[in-house]
Amino acid sequence: MMSSVSPPTRERLLQAVLTLLEGSQGRGVRMTDIARQAGITRQALYLHFSTRAELLVAATHYLDEVKGSEARLAPSRAAGSGAERLDAFIEAWGAYIPEIHGIAKALLAMKDTDREAARAWDARMQDMREGCEAAIEALDRDKMLSSALSPKQAADMLWTLLSVRNWEQLTRDCGWSQAAYIETLKALARRIFVAGGKPDRQDHGH
Amino acid sequence: MMSSVSPPTRERLLQAVLTLLEGSQGRGVRMTDIARQAGITRQALYLHFSTRAELLVAATHYLDEVKGSEARLAPSRAAGSGAERLDAFIEAWGAYIPEIHGIAKALLAMKDTDREAARAWDARMQDMREGCEAAIEALDRDKMLSSALSPKQAADMLWTLLSVRNWEQLTRDCGWSQAAYIETLKALARRIFVAGGKPDRQDHGH
DNA sequence: TATGTCAATTGACACGGTGTCAAGCAACAA
DNA sequence: TTGTTGCTTGACACCGTGTCAATTGACATA
Numbered sequence: 001m002m003s004s005v006s007p008p009t010r011e012r013l014l015q016a017v018l019t020l021l022e023g024s025q026g027r028g029v030r031m032t033d034i035a036r037q038a039g040i041t042r043q044a045l046y047l048h049f050s051t052r053a054e055l056l057v058a059a060t061h062y063l064d065e066v067k068g069s070e071a072r073l074a075p076s077r078a079a080g081s082g083a084e085r086l087d088a089f090i091e092a093w094g095a096y097i098p099e100i101h102g103i104a105k106a107l108l109a110m111k112d113t114d115r116e117a118a119r120a121w122d123a124r125m126q127d128m129r130e131g132c133e134a135a136i137e138a139l140d141r142d143k144m145l146s147s148a149l150s151p152k153q154a155a156d157m158l159w160t161l162l163s164v165r166n167w168e169q170l171t172r173d174c175g176w177s178q179a180a181y182i183e184t185l186k187a188l189a190r191r192i193f194v195a196g197g198k199p200d201r202q203d204h205g206h
Numbered sequence: 207m208m209s210s211v212s213p214p215t216r217e218r219l220l221q222a223v224l225t226l227l228e229g230s231q232g233r234g235v236r237m238t239d240i241a242r243q244a245g246i247t248r249q250a251l252y253l254h255f256s257t258r259a260e261l262l263v264a265a266t267h268y269l270d271e272v273k274g275s276e277a278r279l280a281p282s283r284a285a286g287s288g289a290e291r292l293d294a295f296i297e298a299w300g301a302y303i304p305e306i307h308g309i310a311k312a313l314l315a316m317k318d319t320d321r322e323a324a325r326a327w328d329a330r331m332q333d334m335r336e337g338c339e340a341a342i343e344a345l346d347r348d349k350m351l352s353s354a355l356s357p358k359q360a361a362d363m364l365w366t367l368l369s370v371r372n373w374e375q376l377t378r379d380c381g382w383s384q385a386a387y388i389e390t391l392k393a394l395a396r397r398i399f400v401a402g403g404k405p406d407r408q409d410h411g412h
Numbered sequence: 413t414a415t416g417t418c419a420a421t422t423g424a425c426a427c428g429g430t431g432t433c434a435a436g437c438a439a440c441a442a
Numbered sequence: 443t444t445g446t447t448g449c450t451t452g453a454c455a456c457c458g459t460g461t462c463a464a465t466t467g468a469c470a471t472a
Binding site: 236238248249252257258 | 457458459460461462
């Protein structure tokens with residue numbers, strides 16, 4: 001019954017997906033390509049995953065396992081003040097995006113046609129949203145959340161601001177470096193969400 | 207030679223695209239569907255547009271013509287101060303998004319596979335970017351651009367902030383009303399881009 | 413009335429990509 | 443020897459896009 005415990009091949013397939021997706025940012029990676037990359041036949045691939053969507057979803061989970069998505073966002077929970085927490089979260093998530101970008105794009109592309117892919121993606125985004133909510137909540141507890149925004153609005157906004165698409169646009173279309181992305185977004189988030197937050201610092205040089 | 211002057215059928219096809227895309231937000235609208243909606247055969251459709259991408263691109267131009275995309279963004283150029291201009295631009299663009307959303311999604315979905323579609327979309331986004339740049343520039347001229355951001359950074363950020371994807375996320379996934387979207391983004395943009403801009407107004411209630 | 417042209421029709425087919433199925437084969441275990 | 447497991451080969455169905463050839467009906471023109 002297809003060996004519920006996982007032998008090499010399944011792993012090799014998952015790896016293949018990740019490798020190919022990394023290279024061709026989610027674009028035009030066919031079942032044939034994946035199978036060949038893993039050293040088996042396209043048909044044999046269906047012995048392990050009955051659907052492209054299923055494979056992609058599994059690859060997503062696999063990647064989480066390997067890269068430890070949970071562990072990544074943890075440091076932000078440890079931070080002291082709400083503002084520090086916000087910073088830490090943006091830093092962690094911002095560093096994570098490039099690693100999941102390939103598969104994220106692939107999943108995103110299937111979202112409109114495949115229910116399972118949509119569910120997998122939405123679940124992921126829900127996780128990430130919880131991080132946003134937690135950061136905003138911490139800020140709110142500190143009475144440091146900008147009074148211009150309700151916690152819900154703020155969470156929505158932060159969540160949107162940190163979307164993969166936005167990272168893609170800033171980083172690809174606008175040519176921002178990864179470091180610039182993180183720094184600018186941290187500064188921006190402070191300005192937006194932290195009460196009275198650095199309205200316009202002119203500290204160095206009068 | 208396909209009659210360079212446009213008889214009814216071509217228009218009907220364009221209309222059909224818009225209608226169908228409106229209904230099914232860019233999802234699964236096939237050539238067959240479009241042809242049927244216009245009352246002709248799928249094959250006959252190829253007498254007018256030789257490619258799905260071409261049809262979609264033409265539909266985009268057609269929509270511009272009908273809804274006057276140029277005229278929409280014009281008022282923002284007339285505004286007095288840079289801040290007012292920013293407001294006007296967000297309002298105009300924000301009101302425009304829902305109208306182009308269907309076709310935007312369809313184009314966006316093809317972007318990765320079709321060069322023409324990508325070009326059409328990028329051109330559109332370039333137009334919109336010019337609006338962003340103009341608004342930021344006006345702000346800069348007024349010496350009201352936040353010193354935390356360079357004009358280029360600011361334009362990149364505004365452009366990203368106002369993306370169709372973000373509108374979609376806030377409006378669909380977060381459940382914001384169209385009015386809330388516009389109001390919140392206007393406030394946000396002021397806070398982000400306008401120097402010293404409304405850091406945290408506590409006006410109503412002590 | 414005959415001729416031509418134009419828009420559309422019907423029906424068939426190619427291609428690429430996903431998913432399915434049947435038969436066979438090599439390796440290993442009992 | 444028999445069976446099982448994991449894979450192979452080869453064929454095929456389905457779907458959506460794009461192509462082609464032959465035909466038809468309407469309209470204009472000579």
